[in-house]
Amino acid sequence: MIDGALIEKINTILAEEFEVDSSIIKPEAPLMETLDLDSLDLVDMVVLIEHNFGFTVKAKDFVGIKSFGDFYQFINSRINGA
Amino acid sequence: MEPNDSNKNWSGKSRGGTLGYLSFVFLIKKLGVGAAYSLLAFVVIYYIPFAPKATSAIWKYSREILKNGRLKSLMFLYMNFFRLGQSIIDRVAVSAGKNNEYVFEFSEPADVSRVLNSSEGVVIIGAHFGNWEIGSPFFDKYSKEMMVVMMDYEYQNIKKILESQKKIDTFRVIPITENSFSYLFEIRDALSKGKYIAIQGDRLSKSEKHIDMEFMGSKAAFPLGPFVLATRLNAPVVFYFAVRTGYKRYRFEFTMAGDYSGEPHKMKEVALMKDYVATLERIVERYPEQWYNYYNFWNT
Numbered sequence: 001m002i003d004g005a006l007i008e009k010i011n012t013i014l015a016e017e018f019e020v021d022s023s024i025i026k027p028e029a030p031l032m033e034t035l036d037l038d039s040l041d042l043v044d045m046v047v048l049i050e051h052n053f054g055f056t057v058k059a060k061d062f063v064g065i066k067s068f069g070d071f072y073q074f075i076n077s078r079i080n081g082a
Numbered sequence: 083m084e085p086n087d088s089n090k091n092w093s094g095k096s097r098g099g100t101l102g103y104l105s106f107v108f109l110i111k112k113l114g115v116g117a118a119y120s121l122l123a124f125v126v127i128y129y130i131p132f133a134p135k136a137t138s139a140i141w142k143y144s145r146e147i148l149k150n151g152r153l154k155s156l157m158f159l160y161m162n163f164f165r166l167g168q169s170i171i172d173r174v175a176v177s178a179g180k181n182n183e184y185v186f187e188f189s190e191p192a193d194v195s196r197v198l199n200s201s202e203g204v205v206i207i208g209a210h211f212g213n214w215e216i217g218s219p220f221f222d223k224y225s226k227e228m229m230v231v232m233m234d235y236e237y238q239n240i241k242k243i244l245e246s247q248k249k250i251d252t253f254r255v256i257p258i259t260e261n262s263f264s265y266l267f268e269i270r271d272a273l274s275k276g277k278y279i280a281i282q283g284d285r286l287s288k289s290e291k292h293i294d295m296e297f298m299g300s301k302a303a304f305p306l307g308p309f310v311l312a313t314r315l316n317a318p319v320v321f322y323f324a325v326r327t328g329y330k331r332y333r334f335e336f337t338m339a340g341d342y343s344g345e346p347h348k349m350k351e352v353a354l355m356k357d358y359v360a361t362l363e364r365i366v367e368r369y370p371e372q373w374y375n376y377y378n379f380w381n382t
Binding site for chain 1: 263264266267270291306307310311314315
């Protein structure tokens with residue numbers, strides 16, 4: 001179970017950084033397409049995660065992250081060491 | 083902004099087969115650089131009609147950007163191809179151990195020396211101009227490893243040649259492959275370990291984000307990638323160009339990029355790019371025939 005406050009924090013950060021309306025961010029929505037991310041934006045994403053959540057991101061971490069739900073799971077598992 | 087005209091960006095392929103390259107390597111080793119230059123003088127004549135895309139690009143560069151007349155442009159075209167060939171021959175000669183025959187001068191301001199000698203990672207941005215690879219062995223003096231970021235296709239071509247010669251180059255490569263982001267992490271990790279990351283700031287590949295900048299009097303598209311990487315990863319940036327100044331003579335020119343960390347987010351890379359373009363323009367104006375981007379670089 002992921003804390004609602006964490007989801008709220010992630011959504012706020014993503015909406016602000018990638019200039020999208022936070023209402024389009026839904027757990028089942030595809031992450032890359034919804035935020036219109038390309039490889040350069042991924043640099044921003046990595047910096048954003050490391051700056052806001054305090055852990056180092058590796059290339060393999062992004063394997064399997066398709067939706068915002070996957071992304072919440074990833075952040076949650078790294079923060080809580082699950 | 084994303085380019086969709088194949089003539090407006092680099093296809094990812096470099097001309098010249100492995101066999102031709104190895105013939106020159108043989109000549110350089112057995113008879114010397116002068117003999118290779120002599121053969122080159124004839125080979126260049128073949129390339130003018132049989133490399134139409136490159137010929138067209140340099141013709142336009144001479145006529146529309148440098149404002150040369152037709153006759154001067156014809157001579158310029160020949161010289162441009164000849165200079166490119168010379169730079170490849172010189173590079174092979176140096177890597178084959180003939181570097182004592184060459185004179186290398188360094189134009190390295192104190193702030194650049196300080197950064198290059200520090201323990202932190204540095205992004206070195208160059209261009210497809212002059213002969214940047216010839217300087218790579220000299221980065222050994224800083225005792226830090228250089229990693230060169232390049233397109234995977236280009237890397238595979240170079241690797242094939244090096245393997246056929248049973249040689250290992252003086253730098254490691256981080257290949258950029260489509261549909262994979264692993265190179266971003268390799269770059270970040272290399273910088274965190276205090277290595278140099280060398281990347282070219284002038285060549286646009288297909289589908290790459292870019293910004294049109296005023297360069298040599300006309301608008302030209304520059305890739306955003308190198309500048310986004312450098313600013314986001316907070317690494318100091320040095321612009322580096324190696325120019326051929328005479329027979330067996332090169333000068334390595336280093337310029338410290340400005341600090342744009344105080345600029346608004348997403349404007350940092352634009353400020354860095356402007357700095358780079360101004361530096362590149364100054365040096366291309368001095369050595370216009372050493373410009374080696376063989377596609378329609380300008381939006382003319």
